[in-house]
Amino acid sequence: MNDLHLFGGVVNAPAFLPSEVIESCTTYREAVRVAWAHRRIKAMTKRSLAERTECYPSHVSDYLHEDDKPARRNLPADKVPAFSAAVGNWGVQQWLNRQSRLTILEEVIAQRAA
Template identity: 45%
Template structure:
């Protein structure tokens, strides 16, 4: 009898944290966005689905996910990161930003508490 794996430590109603290997894999902000998209929960989803559900412009999403990093390409705006992460189901972009800032988990928590 086959058993299905039940992931007990995964966040149910929030984006999941991705393994550190993926955070280190992304060498740029735009690449972090593309990797987050690749790791999305709904594998069959298309950029047009996200545009419809989140109210983003499809052309903007195409730029965010474009493999070439030409200067004319738009990048995911910082104000849209929470909605993007919610839709793709992971926090890779936020994790990448924290990693690049060289913040430890404790520093992130302390900074959050000080601004609250």
């Protein structure tokens, strides 16, 4: 059900990161870096991430840079799905859900009630 079937093989859909990994993140930028650190393809470079997410390589470097200077760019919201598909995990979305204290099930229930 969570597999993407392709000619010659299967690519797994993004995975969930352990709760303790997500709980260790205190900022959005940290959640992005943690998702990158837990990427499925360890040999993936920042340049190939930029290609997969249709971002400029210099912007990707900013998203993943260790310092959190105000001049650094953040991963834009519209790039989060592509980022998650590229790194192979839902880390950023999991962190955002925890920040809003909203579970996916609660969201579905609210939509159905509306």
